[in-house]
Amino acid sequence: MIKVNCEYNIKEDIDFILESEKMNILEFSEKTKVSRTTLDSISKNTKPRDDVYEKIYSYAYENKYRINSVKEDLIKEKYQNVLFHGSKKGLSEITIIGARENCDFGKGFYLGETYSQALSFVCEMDKSSVYSFKYTLENLNIKRFQCDLEWMIAICYYRGKLRDYSSNPIVDKIVTEIEMADVVIAPIADNKMFYVMAQFIDGEINADVALHSLSASKLGFQFVFKTEKSLNNLVPIEKYYISLPEREDCRKLLNDRSYEIDTKLKLAKREFRAGLYIEEILK
Structure with a gap:
């Protein structure tokens, strides 16, 4: 038996999108409909709700990432x-x-x-x-x-x-x-x-x-x-x-x-x- 301790690397993925799109966190919040407070929590490695994952990764995919x-x-x-x-x-x-x-x-x-x-x-x-x-x-x-x-x-x-x-x-x-x-x-x-x-x-x-x-x-x-x-x-x-x-x-x-x-x-x-x-x- 082996343990699987993987989680979604959402913090790193957000950083990648911000850098690629050359946008700040406020602009990203407006585009994804995810609150600035939630995004700040993610940056501190807090695990978000399921709907937050969906909003962020759907935004990335729909924008060809x-x-x-x-x-x-x-x-x-x-x-x-x-x-x-x-x-x-x-x-x-x-x-x-x-x-x-x-x-x-x-x-x-x-x-x-x-x-x-x-x-x-x-x-x-x-x-x-x-x-x-x-x-x-x-x-x-x-x-x-x-x-x-x-x-x-x-x-x-x-x-x-x-x-x-x-x-x-x-x-x-x-x-x-x-x-x-x-x-x-x-x-x-x-x-x-x-x-x-x-x-x-x-x-x-x-x-x-x-x-x-x-x-x-x-x-x-x-x-x-x-x-x-x-x-x-x-x-x-x-x-x-x-x-x-x-x-x-x-x-x-x-x-x-x-x-x-x-x-x-x-x-x-x-x-x-x-x-x-x-x-x-x-x-």
Whole structure:
């Protein structure tokens, strides 16, 4: 288990906006509708109310300041190895004990390579936020996947779609390797992608159609820290506030990506009619 003591760096973010906009605190108060008294309290490291966060970060985002994305670039330059986690309600500590089992690779702490990846999984939740972590893979057992059949079988197994093939030697080998790993590194699969995978498992499409459809996602890779030992290789960096306009922009992008996957699936069905089906692969 590791402790997560990150808070929003609102004081530093306000200073950045003031400097960038070349405005004083009174002007900033007028533009954000946040009282001068509240801004003075923040400058003394007093934690503000939730509505104050929203006013300040919405103002920044609507004025083209992509603070969170820029911070991503800066911390990657500083630390090199950085990952991001989207949390629905916030984090105080991380442990594998009690983690959900029906995720892509079973129990574990899931992180992505970029801020936008993490944001995409929690942008629908009002109280959600994103965290950044430094990491190392030293002295850990790593299982890596690409966007291939093995990856698809693994996700379908852990999401409960392969019960009819649970004793198959191909499935057993993949699951055993995952369960022996401290960290799994694999392409990210969201619910829209799992919908395509489920069609493959149900025998509606062949493997080639599924994989060519899934290759349209381009969500990057996820890092799943599956053991308490692996958690010790994570160090929290910062917590990021997600304003309402940023959430809305993220939802629009996800909607556009959903249409892209649907189009790729329709085209793949036309191009790859001769591929193998699930019962032929796991016979």
